Amino acid sequence: MDERSAAARYLEAAALLPPRLRGPAEHLSPGDMARAEELRLRAGRPMTAAYPEGERPVPGTEEAVTAEDLERVLEIATRASLHTAQAQLVQGFFTVAGGHRVGVCGTAAVEGGQVRSLRQFSSLAIRVARSVPGAAASVLDKLWENGALRSTLLVSPPGAGKTTLLRELIRCISGGEGCPALRVGVADERGELAALRGGLSQFDVGPRTDVMDGCPKEKALLMLLRAMNPQVLAADEITDPADCAALSLAANCGVALLCSAHGAGLEDLERRPLYRDLLERKIFRRLVVIRRTGESRIYRVSRLW
16 A cells, blocks of 8 residues: 555544544654554543554644543544444444444443443554555465465464455455455454445455455354355454354365464464364464564465365
8 A cells, every 4th residue: 555545544544533633643744644553542641643663642632631532532433323333342342434443441341241331431542444455465376276275364463464464365366366366255243354334345355255244253154155155255353163163164165264363373373272173173274474573564374284
């Protein structure tokens, strides 16, 4: 993505801020806008912007963020319908138009061991969603064997670029860019991969891609499998045993999988029962470990079996 497009995405995210914070945020230099990854708001502290090298104050926002500022961001983001976002909020985040993600901290109301709502918000993280054409160039050809796409798991710590790489792989495979073109079904539970609005994707995910938005991954994967005849199924951030069960079923139906998970690498996955089970079942044949060095990302592709 060029600097102008990256800055435009940043401005979309900054539009969620209340006016007293939005003005200064919109007056960063174009270069800083293009590089900013998040806007961080913490009650009682000045707002900061997060860059690859760390957080920096946003000039002109030296006055501390208030609880009212946080409430106002959520009002803007949910179009004054905060209650409609509670299903996502109880997970600690929700996704807004453009695919931008708002992480939320506050006081949880817990009932029966389940978080029912969040209130008295204490901090927010507005993550700027961006596509990066070309991000998959060094990875894509390593995922094929004997003319077939092999099921692949992308792994990295939070914020290292799993979703960006996954989206770009979907776009390339669906469009036949550097590989055979395949039909891709996307289980976009949080609306971050395609960011559908009015049925239209706000990110380029390719011409042969079908998206199930806002549906739990395990249900969306099976619905896509039964209804859309996909050749590839994609899902971001596998975190639940039900997701794994759906992936196992899809793999047994001859569909290639593209998925992501939080982790530091293969050894980390093998220590965790959820992912160890997936590895033992040989659901995935390729592993892509993403490591971040400053503003660059290094992709290491391994053959699992």
